[in-house]
Amino acid sequence: MKFSFKNDYSEGCHLNILTALLNHNSDQQAGYGEDQYSLEAKNLIRQKIKSDSDIYFVSGGTQANLLVISSILKPYQCVISAATGHILNNETGAIEATGHKILSIDKEDGKLTPEDIIPVLENHKNIPHQVMPKLVYVSNSTELGTVYTLTELEKLSAFCKENHLYIFMDGARMGHGLTAEISDLTLEKVAQLTDVFYLGGTKNGALIGEAIVINNNELRQDFAFNIKQRGALLAKGRLLGIQFLELMKEDLYFELAAHANRQAMKIKKALKERGAKFLSDTYTNQIFPILSNSLIEKLSEKFEFYVWKKIDDDFSAIRIITSWNTADEPVDEFIEIINNEI
Amino acid sequence: MKFSFKNDYSEGCHLNILTALLNHNSDQQAGYGEDQYSLEAKNLIRQKIKSDSDIYFVSGGTQANLLVISSILKPYQCVISAATGHILNNETGAIEATGHKILSIDKEDGKLTPEDIIPVLENHKNIPHQVMPKLVYVSNSTELGTVYTLTELEKLSAFCKENHLYIFMDGARMGHGLTAEISDLTLEKVAQLTDVFYLGGTKNGALIGEAIVINNNELRQDFAFNIKQRGALLAKGRLLGIQFLELMKEDLYFELAAHANRQAMKIKKALKERGAKFLSDTYTNQIFPILSNSLIEKLSEKFEFYVWKKIDDDFSAIRIITSWNTADEPVDEFIEIINNEI
Amino acid sequence: MKFSFKNDYSEGCHLNILTALLNHNSDQQAGYGEDQYSLEAKNLIRQKIKSDSDIYFVSGGTQANLLVISSILKPYQCVISAATGHILNNETGAIEATGHKILSIDKEDGKLTPEDIIPVLENHKNIPHQVMPKLVYVSNSTELGTVYTLTELEKLSAFCKENHLYIFMDGARMGHGLTAEISDLTLEKVAQLTDVFYLGGTKNGALIGEAIVINNNELRQDFAFNIKQRGALLAKGRLLGIQFLELMKEDLYFELAAHANRQAMKIKKALKERGAKFLSDTYTNQIFPILSNSLIEKLSEKFEFYVWKKIDDDFSAIRIITSWNTADEPVDEFIEIINNEI
Amino acid sequence: MKFSFKNDYSEGCHLNILTALLNHNSDQQAGYGEDQYSLEAKNLIRQKIKSDSDIYFVSGGTQANLLVISSILKPYQCVISAATGHILNNETGAIEATGHKILSIDKEDGKLTPEDIIPVLENHKNIPHQVMPKLVYVSNSTELGTVYTLTELEKLSAFCKENHLYIFMDGARMGHGLTAEISDLTLEKVAQLTDVFYLGGTKNGALIGEAIVINNNELRQDFAFNIKQRGALLAKGRLLGIQFLELMKEDLYFELAAHANRQAMKIKKALKERGAKFLSDTYTNQIFPILSNSLIEKLSEKFEFYVWKKIDDDFSAIRIITSWNTADEPVDEFIEIINNEI
The missing domain is CATH 3.90.1150.10 (Aspartate Aminotransferase, domain 1)
Structure with a gap:
């Protein structure tokens, strides 16, 4: 072999997770994410980001992406993404399937800057004959393995605010991005500089699971309905809660x-x-x-x-x-x- | 307490499953359901139903329902369901969110018969001003705990065939339905008498997981695209494969x-x-x-x-x-x- | 014969309309509803309702219904309608095709009251497992030829406001409803008591055309995008403008x-x-x-x-x-x- | 001025149309496209293309595009278009709103060739993680005023057939394309070489109206349901029928x-x-x-x-x-x- x-994602999961699943296996817990493990795991994340953001655990990255994007956008609004974006290439049109166009920007390093986005906004002013750009999708680390620095993200975030654009960070490999030797970005800063992001578990030691973190107050309302409607609400939410609890403990x-x-x-x-x-x-x-x-x-x-x-x-x-x-x-x-x- | x-679904899962997860944890496996456990588990199911049906594992019941229904129907086609159907009451409009109407039939016992469906077909003949009924959704055991007998399912299945309707059985509690003391239905018969059904793991000892079984050849093509597009394809498909392998072994x-x-x-x-x-x-x-x-x-x-x-x-x-x-x-x-x- | x-809708249109089409035929006008006739017709309607509501002309009733409803609702929100509602029976699932469930209430006279709606709200409190009722759809005159009185509409409107529900009146036959001998409702009152309504032209002397009137400020933003996206924006908007101008003049x-x-x-x-x-x-x-x-x-x-x-x-x-x-x-x-x- | x-589309319509509307104004006709004028107009088109294709009249180009594309494609299938395509730039995401991605190909002259499409097919073989290309969208005349020659369309059509791709021609300016001095293409050839096309009336002398012509037998079934469901079925279909009858007579x-x-x-x-x-x-x-x-x-x-x-x-x-x-x-x-x- x-x-x-x-x-x-070739192997199973960190042993702490299997041990915890075993230890808690016979507990009776409320379903659908109301179990105590999920609640504790969410609190740990909130402590790390020093924010009372809303947090939801779902099973995978494509699911997280389509949930967040379809929940934020009105039907005529669209996404801006680097051409290397996972949502553009490897999700079988999942975003478009929820009704939203993705505008693609060619970038060698897979990272977006305000300068990349300005011409896209300029070219979308023929109202109402064109979609309205509304959400900037970035990945960290990117699909090419590159990372955003603090300064880069600050500039991009400020630009988005000025232009009434939301910024959403796909963190399928957030751990890798933030612990890269050249990264000066922290999870706390990511929470301050994005409207929504998620923390990927699947590619970092969990069996399944991504933690969607909604920082912008405007976007929090009723998110749970979307999760259920898209078939993403696990009856045994404990499976996600226990995993993130173990991963978040002592910064595993x-x-x-x-x-x-x-x-x-x-x-x-x-x-x-x-x-x-x-x-x-x-x-x-x-x-x-x-x-x-x-x-x-x-x-x-x-x-x-x-x-x-x-x-x-x-x-x-x-x-x-x-x-x-x-x-x-x-x-x-x-x-x-x-x-x-x- | x-x-x-x-x-x-208050507790974890059967211990055999946790043991198997532990035993296989360090194996490197292909992702997205191509792991050896998934392949073996599918073969076990095919043996039990004596059919070469296509089988896919997904994480939950709402996900299975919306995937199957949206994959089968054309935009103008709709579902027929008993008023007690899970898709009507407890899925936050997941089916409608994929664009399809559900026609509801009041039934005290939650079970559909040809006689229930005939007037629905009669009332939908004002082409093209009405949706076209095309899929009959039944649950076994039903949301009320009742079960279909072999004769009942045979009649319903024959009726559907005559009327060019597909029949889809929600088996979130298929185990309970088939092992009820008054049931004379078998899994093999279910496979013969339905176009698609699923075997629920979540409510019967798994952490997550439902096995969608597509019996009708016409409906098999390209189903995997739908799974990915709806965010239902797990990178670590092994989690589903290992569970169903354990559940199917020796009829656990x-x-x-x-x-x-x-x-x-x-x-x-x-x-x-x-x-x-x-x-x-x-x-x-x-x-x-x-x-x-x-x-x-x-x-x-x-x-x-x-x-x-x-x-x-x-x-x-x-x-x-x-x-x-x-x-x-x-x-x-x-x-x-x-x-x-x- | x-x-x-x-x-x-068996015949053509009122002769004033054909005469006006002929008189204005060679004028060059801006496209997509920016022609002077559309602007004048909108002003006439605004004068009649004594409100600065946003107004858009579209070609038909199903189009108006699906545009308004899909523009107002978030993905997990749904419509409440009498079982006789046109959207439930004669629109080929057009509303569901935009992703929204319609909850049906049986009523002999086709008219909704607060008492009809209360139990529906009561039965939709299992958050987030059920759709959220958000919009009440009423027709005047109804599909059965009946009409709302001023008092009835006032009660329903007040109830909706208290319960954070929008109220939308399908006015495919608004003229017939308001001019019924037993009606004490006026167009001005309709504008005050609904969030959105439309005035049907197709069934009242126009070739095509319904005038969507958006009274609630919250719902006005960016509606034009939806019209274009759904394929409902006519290049020669003059066709709609000229017709409504003629119909609104001197209360034709x-x-x-x-x-x-x-x-x-x-x-x-x-x-x-x-x-x-x-x-x-x-x-x-x-x-x-x-x-x-x-x-x-x-x-x-x-x-x-x-x-x-x-x-x-x-x-x-x-x-x-x-x-x-x-x-x-x-x-x-x-x-x-x-x-x-x- | x-x-x-x-x-x-700045002016009204050809006078023959207004005269015909006036002459037939008081006739009672069946609604929803079953009027005698629509039937006659369809027959005239069928004679011109020497084919018994299914024909439907709708009000505008965006509507025609979204209807045809959403009716042909399965949820995971996508469109290939030149970057200049109307569906990509000027339809407010209408195609994506029906759930389908559009893959864009940069072409200076706005015309697609097999050589343009081959690499797109090559790059979409990571099943099921990518959308499946299934429909090639071309415009004639194009959005840049250029036209397809017979040889060009024959090659493209043959390539599509070999690769199991449908070919759909947007004919918002079909008249201009076919009557260009350098064009050797005929309407009859267009019908033979495409699966679906439409004849634009709005930009060629009608008030509104495009004639969708479905040549491929596989794609004909139940199209009328889609028209109704998308709000595109006019009650007074006579308005479309009369116009196309006049336009088709004596090749106006x-x-x-x-x-x-x-x-x-x-x-x-x-x-x-x-x-x-x-x-x-x-x-x-x-x-x-x-x-x-x-x-x-x-x-x-x-x-x-x-x-x-x-x-x-x-x-x-x-x-x-x-x-x-x-x-x-x-x-x-x-x-x-x-x-x-x-």
Whole structure:
């Protein structure tokens, strides 16, 4: 069996979660997110962000995205997203299926700035013949593994406020984004600078679960109805509550993400030392090294990963993703092959 | 802490499931339902129904209902349901949110017959000014705890076929329906007599999970797209696969449901012996006894349950639900109070 | 060729409209409702209702209904309507197609009262598992030809305000409702007592056209976007503007409706004098007399109309609709047959 | 009052239409498109295309587009369009509001070829995480005034067939496209080479009205339900029937479009003789000449038109649209100014 670097959801969950599920298994709890674990987990998150935001746990990222966006927007309003946005490429039209257009902006690094958005607003002034841009969707870390700095997010957030745009941060990999060595952003700041964001559990040690955090008061009303209506309200909400309770205790969430980042950075460092180039300069658990096809073939004998992009006849970029659970052995073995071959 | 008879999703899950989650936790598996556990679990179900039906696991009942219905119907087609149908009353308009009307038929026992449906078809012939009835939604066991017999389902199924209607069975409590002492229906027969059905895990010992089974060939194409688009595709599909694998092995699924039914029937028997009446004559894990308000108050000191309906100034109907995990102690204690008080 | 009493949209339009279309045909005008005729027609309506309401012209009643309702409601909110409501029976699920459930209330006269609505609100308190009732839909005149009195509408309107419900009046036959001999309601009062209503042109002398009038400030924002998005914004808005300008000038609109009502009342009077009974006691342009099948057959030789309902083996109710264009001759001839036969 | 070259829907309609409306005004006709004029008009169209296609009249282009697309596609299927497509830019997200994504392809001339579509198909193979491309949307004449040749449409049509894609032609300006001097396409060929198309009346001499023509048998079933459900079914369908009957008689439709084209070509010729350049080389009723800002200012004193695009500090492109009703006088006067100024 080859070791897989294909994604960060190949394994089960952190053992603390399974232990907690076992310990609390016979408790009788209220359903639909009213269990005590969910309530406690929400309080832990509120403490971390120093805000009384409304919090809801749902099972996955596409679900979180479609719930938040369809709940915020009026029928004629639309989303602005980088062209690399998960909602544009990997969600089978889930946002459009709720009736909303996504306007796409090409960006090499997958990050949006006010300068990117200004022309989109300029080009949407033929009222009422065009959709109204209303929500800016950003991911952190992005789909390319890059991260927003505090200054970048502050500028973007201020711009959105001035232009009556909401800002929503997809945090499927929020832990990885915030614990990247070059990140100066904190969860507390994210809560201050966005209208809504979510904390991804699925890609960071949970079995399932994303925590939607609604900071903007205007957007809080009646959100629970949307969750139920879209089929996203689990009868046994305890499954989500127990997981986030464990992840939030003693910052396990951030430790797991930092671990994943470290493992990727070890590989990155080894490759750099051997002179390899990268598609983009990332500091989270995704790296995109450009390797010779013969090396890729060699690595493929022991590891699974995606060949991301053909560069020329001899070289291709591959994607390596590490996870909360990636042990040292496969990383070391991967590096060893590199060192032997380059 | 009072013991709760409020529903069948108050506790965690069967221990076999937690053990299996633990045993398989460090395996690397393909995501999105392509893991080996999901594949094995689907094969077990196919063996039980003796059919090569397409099978998909999703997290909950409302999700299963809206996925199946929105996937089958064209925009102008609608659903026929008993007025007690879960989709009509307890899903926050989830079906209408996908664009489809539900036509409601009043039925005391929550079960539909061809005779109920004929006038609905008659009243929808003003083409194209009315929706086109196309799918009959039935639940087994029903929301009232009643069950379909083989003959009843055969008649309904034949009627639907003649009238070009699809028949979809909501099996959130399929286990309870099929293991009711008065039921002569089997899962194999359900598969033969419906176009689509689902097997509910959430209310029968799983943490989450319903298995959608698509029997009709016409309806199979591209269903996976819908699951992803509605945000119902779990990255760690293993969570669903492992659970259904455990439930399907050695018929644990049916044993758990039969246990829940037995516990409810014990209480029913005790009440009957004391002369109590019931709102409806049920044989599954839901009973609706009519009790004096003083007895209800007495029982409320030790137990939680819903007061369902006021009968007169002195009597009300309550709803008692037992589960796969309801031990003998609370049942015996409940019966003892009854015996002392009536 | 038989004369048709089947509906009030069998003929073209009032000649003033065709004359105006001809007179203004070669003018160049701005598109999409910004033409001078539309602006003038809106001002005339505003003068009549003594309110600065927002006004939009669209082509038909189903379009007006779906636009207003989908624009007002959030995804989880629903409509309350009498079971006879046009939106429930004759619009091919147009409202549900925009994602919203309609809760139906059985009423013999097709009119809603606060007492009808209270239990619906009571039965929708299981948050968030049920849709949230938010908009009350009423028709005047109703689909059964009945009308709201001032007092009735005042009570209903006050109740809605107290309960945070919007009230929307379908006025496909508003002219007929307000000019009914027993009506003490005025257009000005309708504007004061509803959040939104519309004035139907199609059934009262126009080729197409309904004037949506938005009285509630909260609901005015960005409505034009919805019109465009639903495909309801005509490039040549002049077609709607010119028609409503003609209809509103010197109250032609109300004269046409009063004429239609008078013709129906003549037939009603004749039938009453001969002892005929009616399905409901109406005072607008729809009557539902109960006649012997032999008389119905006799009348069918010269006239077209719908046989509405079988009463017994010998008698049926028919529906007779008169229009703005129904001349005296067919009415007199119809009455003569009755007088000869009964 | 300045003469407007801003669009082709500034005036009323061809006088034949008003005359026919007047002549038939007092006829009693069946509603909802079952009138004799609609039936006759449909037969005339069928004769012209030599096909028994299903035909429906609706009021406008956005309505036609959203009806056709939402009727053809399953929820997870999407549209492919040139970036200039009307559905992408000028319909307020009408297509997305029905749940479907549009994939955009940048093309300078607004026309799609198989080579444009191949990479889109290649990039949408990550099943089920991406939408499924299923319908190719083309306009003729395009939004830029360009036209498809027979060979181009034949290639595109064959490619679509091979790849199981439907092809839908937006014919809001079909008349102009087919009567362009460089066009070798006929309406009969359009019917053979597309699954669905529509003939635009609004921009070619009608008050309102587009004729949707469904050629592919698979797509015909139950289309009328969609029309009603989307609020697009006019009670007085006669208004549409009478107009198309007049336009189709003796090819008035094509004469009107040819006239509009000729008037634009006169201006184009005059400009070319004076050495003017154009944004694109068009042969229909839209031209985009690049003029000096001083000339534009001069022309603006007597004419209205859109300044389309700044070229440099001294020059801009303007858009001139002529219509079925553009007389010689304004065209000659416009040319005279040009000749005096350049």
